[in-house]
Structure formats: C-alpha cells, structure tokens
Amino acid sequence: MSETTGFRCGFACLVGRPNTGKSTLTNALVGQKVAIASSRPQTTRHTIRGIVHRPDAQLVLVDTPGLHKPRTLLGERLNDLVLTTLGEVDVVGMCLPADEKTGPGDRFLAREIARVRSRSTFAIVTKADLVGKARMVERLVSVQRLGEEIGIEWDEIVPVSAKTGFQVDLLADLLVARLPEGPPLYPEGELTDQPEEVLVAELIREAALEGVREELPHSIAVVVEEMGLREDRPPDRPLLDIHANLYVERPSQKAIIIGTKGRRLVEVGTKARQQIEALLGTPVYLDLYVKVAKDWQRDPKQLRRLGF
C-alpha cells in the first residue's frame, strides 16, 4: 500500500435530459459557479469539469450536454462525446427531476447508459424541493421501475436539491465511495480544467441568447479569438482584452442579435463583460463581432472551427 491509502480519486458524470439540473448540481457539489446554468435546455455544449476537493478524496465532475436524439451533425457529435465520456468515468449519475414523470427521453437515455455501463450507476432525483413527501415516494418508485424496465441496477437512488443543498453532501459521500483509491490528479484550488476561453465563450453565448431564445434556439456559436492582458498597464490596474466572434446562421439572425441601431449588441456586450469580470476577477475590455456562418450546424468543417 502506498502513502495515498484511503485517498480516493476519480470521475463522475452527470447525465440527464436538458434542464434536469445537471449544471446546478455540479455547481452545488463544487461550491462555485463553473458550469453555466440556465433555465433553457441544451446550453452546456462543452464538457466542463468541476473538481470537488476534500481531505479524503478528489472527485472530478464531468458535465455533459443533454443527451438527446440527434437531428443535426452537431447533435450527433454531442451524443458521441457524451457516450465516450460515460465509458470512461467511475460513476454515471442520471439526473431525473422530482417534479417530472419518466418520459421517452429518459428511457432513451437510460438505454444508452445501460449500453456503456461499466462501473457504478446512480439515479439522482433532482429538484427535491419542488415536491412533497408523497410525490417524492412515487417518483422514487418510478425511478426504480425505470431501472428494472431498462435493465439497470441503480447502485444508489438519491434525492437531492441543489437549490436548498438538501443531501448534496450525502451525494458527494456516496459518489466518493465509488471512486478508486489513488492520489489526487489535480492541484488543490483548481475548480475546472476548461480553458478560460471556453467559459468566456459560454458566458457571451448566454448573454446573446437572453430574450431571443425562441427565435434563435441553437443557432449561436461563440469563439474567443484572442484573450490577453493588455500591456503597459500598472500592475494594480490590469485590463483583459477579449476579442470574440459570435456566429449565427443567417443575416436575419444577425439583425436580431445586433438590434435596432446596434443597441442590443451593446447590451449583450455589457452583460457578458460583467459576467466575465465576475468569473475571472479582472476588468475586461470585450470586443464582440457578429458574423454569419451559413448552416454551421451541418457543416463539419465549420463545426471543427467552432470547436465542436
């Protein structure tokens, strides 16, 4: 036995239909905002890892895009990404909201999980604060049944609320218990291994989608072209320059983003800048361009360039 005896380190992946609370739960477990939560489906495009540091363990959380039936090339890529991720982690946690019934989307996902299942599989009943005791009991029974129907033996079924913190620590304990023994993989203090550019791009995308999600559901991609501290600034007054391109698929969408007399784009820029400053703790100069990349969701070359 080595000096690391008793210390556990490994990976867990939260999966679930869009909007089931994966990002919020990741944040609650990690204790700081790392993934971008929103009230709209499918905002998490990249695999964002949050790292839970504990005296006895290091739990690396992988947050994935919602697994769904693919309709575009982008959809297929995302699903491949999720399945590859699932095969590599120690625990898969399927998130099922307490206030919703098991649906076809859940069955599709559970079947996928059953296919790649290698190690531990949890059913995490999220948003526990939204239901009373009786409904929770019903929900737990239905989750158990889903497992039986698909052929997954849940290693744990855990109700949690990321909002109130209910059983979040318990969930962390249960996840940690399933990790292999081993030394920590990441230095303490590290909360995510996503490059800052990716987080910044997500924040800009979020700001750009605000209020126009119905019109522009999945048609926006953001690429940070350049990011760096401006030279010749006094050390106590740093300024981070960010140049980013916001891609849409059609000129009409460009017009929506920019708004009358460019007003909307200014608002998007301001909102995104404030969020980035809050995340990185540095004043930011954000230079944002809107570009049309026709049908980027269906074009492999463009997808690659946009980071998918």
Ligand SMILES: Nc1nc2c(ncn2[C@@H]2O[C@H](COP(=O)(O)OP(=O)(O)OP(=O)(O)O)[C@@H](O)[C@H]2O)c(=O)[nH]1
């Ligand atoms: N009441 C309540 N709401 C929650 C809880 N967890 C998440 N939510 C809400 O549910 C919505 C979706 O949460 P997200 O964490 O963005 O869900 P997600 O599964 O990561 O969504 P995608 O990124 O679209 O896959 C947000 O409006 C959250 O505020 C919870 O424990 N209780």
